[in-house]
Amino acid sequence: MSESKENLNGATAEAPVKKLRRGVSNETRAVNQLLFHEKDASPANGLFVGQLVEVRVDWSTNSESATFTGMAVPRLTYHFTSCHANPQEQRHVYQTLFPVESNVSTIPNGKEAWKVNNILKWIKHVLDVYYLKGRQLTPEEEDALALPFCDFDENGEYVAVDVQEVIDGYAALFNNVVAIMEGKFNAKEGETPKCYYKDANGNPLKIWMKLLRHRRNKDGWTNVGRNGELGFDQFIGAGCIELQKPNTPPAILRIDFARESITPKETKKVPSIGAPMAPGMGGSIVADPSMGMTGGMPAGNPAFDAAGAGEMPF
Numbered sequence: 001m002s003e004s005k006e007n008l009n010g011a012t013a014e015a016p017v018k019k020l021r022r023g024v025s026n027e028t029r030a031v032n033q034l035l036f037h038e039k040d041a042s043p044a045n046g047l048f049v050g051q052l053v054e055v056r057v058d059w060s061t062n063s064e065s066a067t068f069t070g071m072a073v074p075r076l077t078y079h080f081t082s083c084h085a086n087p088q089e090q091r092h093v094y095q096t097l098f099p100v101e102s103n104v105s106t107i108p109n110g111k112e113a114w115k116v117n118n119i120l121k122w123i124k125h126v127l128d129v130y131y132l133k134g135r136q137l138t139p140e141e142e143d144a145l146a147l148p149f150c151d152f153d154e155n156g157e158y159v160a161v162d163v164q165e166v167i168d169g170y171a172a173l174f175n176n177v178v179a180i181m182e183g184k185f186n187a188k189e190g191e192t193p194k195c196y197y198k199d200a201n202g203n204p205l206k207i208w209m210k211l212l213r214h215r216r217n218k219d220g221w222t223n224v225g226r227n228g229e230l231g232f233d234q235f236i237g238a239g240c241i242e243l244q245k246p247n248t249p250p251a252i253l254r255i256d257f258a259r260e261s262i263t264p265k266e267t268k269k270v271p272s273i274g275a276p277m278a279p280g281m282g283g284s285i286v287a288d289p290s291m292g293m294t295g296g297m298p299a300g301n302p303a304f305d306a307a308g309a310g311e312m313p314f
Helices: 003-008 113-132 139-144 163-181 302-309
Strands: 048-061 072-081 091-097 206-209 214-217 220-223 241-243
Touching (some): 048 163
Antiparallel strands (some): 048 072, 206 241
16 A cells, blocks of 8 residues: 555554745735724724724834833723724724833822833723623722832831833733633633623634724814824723724713814914925824834834823823
8 A cells, every 4th residue: 555545544654744925815815904994983983993803912022112111011902993804904003002111100199100000901991891790890800900019118118119110010910901801810710711801602702893084272283192093091981992882872981073083184383374394294194094003013102102102191
């Protein structure tokens, strides 16, 4: 009997060896991920219909970062898409939360405590929508969602904490968030996890999303997303996402069109008439599609940009 027949009979059959090579495959991404556009918004309220498709923790090292320089740092990413059936037509938006450096300014009542508070508020907001749905956190859940290091004493004074301990603390928090959202937190052995942002059939739940390009402050319009792209405001306000109910308008989410915009606005002041115009001044900041996503990951995040800027948001 020939060797080929022996293989067919299962006697000595082996899996084909995968060659190490480059080429076109099903994993090849030919074009960038599409971004949300104002034309995708609901005409009735300016909100967007989408879905949360993934919650994950990734690690990266940035030698040029203003904080945690040269160290591996975790980030918690919420990946939202539009509800298009064809994956090639889906729009994508990411909300990514980064650790905040521990110092005298970022402890409770510090001038930059808002940086830590924004992270915790975003986590709680998503849990409220998908997981808690009106109930209170249990003591066990609160422990899992607390940073395991303490950088202040009973008098509210700063207590120095090792940088690696801060990084590990955020990693523990972020991983617990993923475990809760995926139904793996305290799951019993042999029990099938229930992903809280998907229905019983494994399909993502539809939600309303409040995406903005710009917000108006005393100096005029400022970008919310990177380069004026549509994105979530790092300051949640009344909310950024809400579960969609059939044939029912959103109960909470609203856009204040006097202060918030989903369309491009002029974000740089135009010089007075007769004054020389410096290069790059004037006009709207338009999103550059090539800056959107790289390999499925966000090119940047307003929360991280603000966290490294060292300025107050007010």
